[in-house]
Amino acid sequence: MRRLLRLLLPAAVATLALALLASTPARATTPAPKNLKHDKGARPVAAKRPDASRAGPSYAGREDAMQFADEVAARDGLDPAWVRASIGSARLLPNVPRLMVPAAPGATKNWRAYRGRFVEPVRIAAGVRFWRDNADTLARAEASFGVPAEIIVGIIGVETIYGRNMGSFRVIDALSTLAFDFPEAHPRAAERQAFFRAELESFLVLQNRSGESPLLPLGSYAGAMGMPQFMPSSIGSFAVDFDGDGRIDLVNDPADVIGSVANYFKAFGWTPGMASIFPVRLDPQRLQKEMLLAPDIVPTFNVETFTAAGAALDGEGLAHPGLLALIELQNGGDAPTYVAGTKNFYVITRYNWSSYYAMSVIELGREVRLAMAQ
Ligand SMILES: [Ca+2]
Secondary structure, three states: OOOOOEOOOOHHHHHHHHHHHOOOEOOOOOOOOOOOOOOOOOOOOOOOOOOOOOOOOEHHHOHHHHHHHHHHHHHHOOOHHHHHHHHHHOEOOOOOHHHHOOOOOOOOOEHHHHHHHHOOHHHHHHHHHHHHHOHHHHHHHHHHHOOOHHHHHHHHHHHHOOOOOOOOEEHHHHHHHHHHOOOOOOOOHHHHHHHHHHHHHHHHHHHHHHOOOOOOOEEOOOOOEOOOOEOHHHHHHHOOOOOOOOOOOOOOOHHHHHHHHHHHHHHOOOOOOOOOEEEOEEOOOOOOHHHHHOOOOOOOEOHHHHHHOOEEOOOOOOOOOOOEEEEEEEEOOEEEEEEEEOHHHHHHOOOOOOHHHHHHHHHHHHHHHHHHOO
């Protein structure tokens, strides 16, 4: 994964996306609001998704897991017996660790293939239904957080097809497996393992607070949950009770999902009213491609510098007051696709560190909006 930052992908799309993108899972643990939503590993193309029903031994007999349980209990003021029993009830998922190992570098990415999986008639029709069913809430979220309905609709559609594929792994199993048996072959194994330990801790704190057994929630093989596939720490930091019923439910309550996704974007710096992308034409006469691609997806160039380096804009793009990034999307052996990405494009990648992911969200949202008007 040379140019792509990525985070996690939705449960339903993990295998595909990882295969297509061949990038490394990352996590926004550092700057901005605490961290990103979910996490994924890179996957070989033909790999099958792991079977959630196959579980190995429990962690009750693992000294490192029980020691971690005691640390969590002390740190968070939880009952040590409860934490030990919770982690001790977790089972190793034997097929999950290998899913975290990045694919070999140089694997071909293919935007058209990627797009075809997410921007397709079934998902668009489901998006239209979701938008119609939740039009008032989407409008309220846009008014409250400044995030357009079509971006929220795009995210929830790409993540889980509006709740259809929320993952079938017990979250306690997925997080414990990645916390205590993260594959050493991963180039950043220690960092990733620490990340999943922190997520396991966040999960236990959440469950303790809500009173729901930690053995019940289901999610992706990386422990992402609900319609928006939030990781536990993101639930703690960004989820909101947007229908005011006194509880946050990202599995069954579209209002909470919509508000939480919008709040997440706001927290990561979404600018109301700003487009995410503009069309761009490369002018071979003036093109300084290496220079334009060097900052990857980080908006770096003002319009003047951008166009002088051969990335031609028109209309709205030319009038954009902020910085731009040249986004290159590979198409296998064919010519790449290029767009100009704004700061809001970058913000979408804070949900999942992939420009292919962000483009799918934008294009699914747009297609749903267009279908609504018909
Ligand atoms: Ca609620």
